[in-house]
Amino acid sequence: MHKILIVGEHDGKTLNPATAKCVTCATGIADAQISIALFGEDTSAVASQAAALSGVESVLRVDRPENAHPLAAILAPQLVALAADYTHVFGPSTSFGKDLMPRVAGLLGVAQVSDLMAVEGAYRYRRPIYAGNAIVTVESDPSRKLLATVRVASFQAAATGGNASIESKALNVALPTHTRYLGAKSGSTDRPDLQTASRVVSGGRALGSAENFKLLFSLADKLGAAVGASRAAVDAGYAPNEMQVGQTGKIISPEMYMAIGISGAIQHLTGIKDARTIVAINKDGEAPIFEVADVGLVGDLFQIMPELERLIGT
Amino acid sequence: MQKIMVCIKRVVDYNVRVRVKPDASGVMLDGVKMSVNPFDEIALEEALRIKERGANIEVVAVSIGVADAQQQLRTALAMGADRAILVQTDAAVEPLTAAHAFLALAKKETPDLIFLGKQAIDDDANQTGQMLAAIWDRPQATYASKVEISAGKANVTREVDAGLETIEVDLPAVITVDLRLNEPRYVKLPDIMKAKKKPLEVTSLDALGVSAGVHLKVLKTEPPAQRQKGVIVKDVPELVAFLKQKGLI
Numbered sequence: 124m125h126k127i128l129i130v131g132e133h134d135g136k137t138l139n140p141a142t143a144k145c146v147t148c149a150t151g152i153a154d155a156q157i158s159i160a161l162f163g164e165d166t167s168a169v170a171s172q173a174a175a176l177s178g179v180e181s182v183l184r185v186d187r188p189e190n191a192h193p194l195a196a197i198l199a200p201q202l203v204a205l206a207a208d209y210t211h212v213f214g215p216s217t218s219f220g221k222d223l224m225p226r227v228a229g230l231l232g233v234a235q236v237s238d239l240m241a242v243e244g245a246y247r248y249r250r251p252i253y254a255g256n257a258i259v260t261v262e263s264d265p266s267r268k269l270l271a272t273v274r275v276a277s278f279q280a281a282a283t284g285g286n287a288s289i290e291s292k293a294l295n296v297a298l299p300t301h302t303r304y305l306g307a308k309s310g311s312t313d314r315p316d317l318q319t320a321s322r323v324v325s326g327g328r329a330l331g332s333a334e335n336f337k338l339l340f341s342l343a344d345k346l347g348a349a350v351g352a353s354r355a356a357v358d359a360g361y362a363p364n365e366m367q368v369g370q371t372g373k374i375i376s377p378e379m380y381m382a383i384g385i386s387g388a389i390q391h392l393t394g395i396k397d398a399r400t401i402v403a404i405n406k407d408g409e410a411p412i413f414e415v416a417d418v419g420l421v422g423d424l425f426q427i428m429p430e431l432e433r434l435i436g437t
Numbered sequence: 438m439q440k441i442m443v444c445i446k447r448v449v450d451y452n453v454r455v456r457v458k459p460d461a462s463g464v465m466l467d468g469v470k471m472s473v474n475p476f477d478e479i480a481l482e483e484a485l486r487i488k489e490r491g492a493n494i495e496v497v498a499v500s501i502g503v504a505d506a507q508q509q510l511r512t513a514l515a516m517g518a519d520r521a522i523l524v525q526t527d528a529a530v531e532p533l534t535a536a537h538a539f540l541a542l543a544k545k546e547t548p549d550l551i552f553l554g555k556q557a558i559d560d561d562a563n564q565t566g567q568m569l570a571a572i573w574d575r576p577q578a579t580y581a582s583k584v585e586i587s588a589g590k591a592n593v594t595r596e597v598d599a600g601l602e603t604i605e606v607d608l609p610a611v612i613t614v615d616l617r618l619n620e621p622r623y624v625k626l627p628d629i630m631k632a633k634k635k636p637l638e639v640t641s642l643d644a645l646g647v648s649a650g651v652h653l654k655v656l657k658t659e660p661p662a663q664r665q666k667g668v669i670v671k672d673v674p675e676l677v678a679f680l681k682q683k684g685l686i
């Protein structure tokens with residue numbers, strides 16, 4: 124039997140869909156018994172959401188004031204304490220999981236599989252390297268605990284309808300005071316979330332300004348799509364950092380990805396390889412984005428976008 | 438603040454399109470251009486800017502890797518690092534091993550700050566800095582896009598999925614850097630000449646008391662699934678027709 128502990132990601136109110144994707148990943152392991160750990164100030168609301176995920180047996184709540192913000196240095200020793208009874212500890216490959224999990228692996232003195240994309244056995248997995256230009260199959264030592272971050276774009280969310288037990292855990296763990304949360308800023312909007320949206324409209328350097336990015340927002344609103352950006356567009360200040368798609372931004376898998384004025388550098392493509400349909404609009408017919416696009420249109424985006432927006436409405 | 442350590446990894450240049458060997462034993466690295474991991478250049482640049490703002494800070498560039506990694510350390514010295522240490526090994530170094538080697542160096546060098554890249558663009562592991570912080574029992578500030586140093590502390594703005602987050606950490610600390618922290622300087626020819634005279638010490642994992650354990654065995658390396666080449670449409674109405682037919686709009 125394999126006992127798998129998944130670290131749930133949440134904002135105190137809503138369980139991040141990445142958690143349900145980790146559950147699906149874990150159910151790919153034979154004889155898996157799955158638990159979800161939740162750290163927070165008050166995790167009652169998210170605990171019931173986690174308990175409803177099908178395939179989960181138990182939800183472990185660790186509520187204390189120090190857990191109000193997910194600081195890796197604070198959460199890691201608590202997760203180490205919880206992990207004692209488990210053979211595997213999984214977290215999502217989001218900024219939360221990527222920050223936390225290696226710290227836990229370090230404390231435990233075990234290796235971590237980053238960006239786990241396919242399960243081939245309880246200790247055998249596939250993961251991408253070189254910005255997705257190669258896929259390795261790795262095997263870890265079954266006598267040691269295995270830590271992994273799960274590449275969420277590779278898995279569907281687990282269904283609801285489950286009825287896991289919910290348990291509060293009081294951990295007797297000393298927490299460091301050397302790390303303090305000061306604040307957060309997000310350009311969050313009421314648009315769909317980039318990481319979970321089924322449609323994404325993304326813009327590159329060619330947009331030329333933050334002002335022109337509004338063209339993209341307007342098209343996205345018409346489609347009910349989230350908005351993404353290339354690194355060049357983010358670096359130039361046309362879009363905020365949380366919109367960046369790619370090797371060092373977000374890895375996404377929408378039904379439709381529309382790349383507008385994006386050349387298709389490997390670092391960008393690695394973020395969109397799992398999109399069902401890729402649409403490319405670029406004035407250069409030789410742009411590498413056309414190599415991966417399911418449908419391409421060569422032309423000037425400033426002429427194409429208004430017409431596209433008009434025709435989509437009809 | 439007296440000393441900053443910066444980890445410099447030798448990796449395949451980011452412009453190279455890496456290919457997998459036909460026998461699935463790895464990727465083809467023969468004759469491929471190698472460079473400093475782009476994130477590590479940003480890490481070094483940040484250390485140099487802190488040095489240039491303050492008094493008497495020593496910047497030490499460290500690397501673990503093959504003898505040729507001296508080239509990347511020379512680049513770091515040319516950029517402005519004061520001295521360099523190469524932990525020379527031909528072994529495949531996993532992040533946990535790298536973290537233990539850096540810990541051994543940290544114990545010797547007692548830096549106030551250790552800068553690393555948030556990830557190396559070859560293995561994309563995104564682990565080493567966090568593991569080092571864990572075993573050093575010090576704070577970590579990952580994905581930094583702004584670093585402000587004040588007495589005994591660092592204020593770090595981090596790029597997270599939801600936007601930006603700011604944390605305060607006590608020094609010594611580990612900081613891993615993101616792309617937008619700064620733009621690294623270009624190295625000028627006279628600096629390359631000067632760098633040749635700067636000290637570059639070579640040591641080994643053995644000398645540091647670290648063993649290159651293998652926790653993860655790589656069974657095979659394969660190319661990713663290829664996407665099929667699609668169609669090119671001639672105008673917007675055709676594009677809209679395509680999307681409608683696919684049920685996407």
Ligand SMILES: Cc1cc2nc3c(=O)[nH]c(=O)nc-3n(C[C@H](O)[C@H](O)[C@H](O)COP(=O)(O)OP(=O)(O)OC[C@H]3O[C@@H](n4cnc5c(N)ncnc54)[C@H](O)[C@@H]3O)c2cc1C
Nearest residue numbers: 327328329353354355369370371372384385386391406424
């Ligand atoms: C370590 C590292 C990590 C990176 N991580 C990422 C990442 O996570 N995400 C990412 O996106 N990039 C990343 N990059 C950067 C990447 O290499 C490219 O530089 C970047 O993706 C280019 O963005 P772009 O396509 O918007 O710009 P460009 O490459 O400049 O392309 C602009 C495109 O717009 C087209 N165009 C221009 N005008 C018009 C017009 N009027 N109408 C239509 N088309 C037009 C041009 O033909 C061109 O193809 C990374 C790079 C490094 C080194």
Ligand SMILES: Cc1cc2nc3c(=O)[nH]c(=O)nc-3n(C[C@H](O)[C@H](O)[C@H](O)COP(=O)(O)OP(=O)(O)OC[C@H]3O[C@@H](n4cnc5c(N)ncnc54)[C@H](O)[C@@H]3O)c2cc1C
Nearest residue numbers: 444445446500501529553554556557560561562563564565
């Ligand atoms: C089974 C296996 C086989 C391997 N085979 C090979 C091989 O044939 N050839 C080969 O070259 N590598 C090999 N490696 C090493 C591998 O490519 C990575 O170097 C290693 O896993 C660390 O991952 P990363 O560099 O992506 O770490 P990350 O955690 O992504 O690195 C983050 C940061 O840590 C610092 N850092 C990490 N490693 C070093 C270092 N060595 N020196 C200086 N700074 C560093 C850098 O600042 C970097 O930006 C192998 C690894 C494994 C596990």
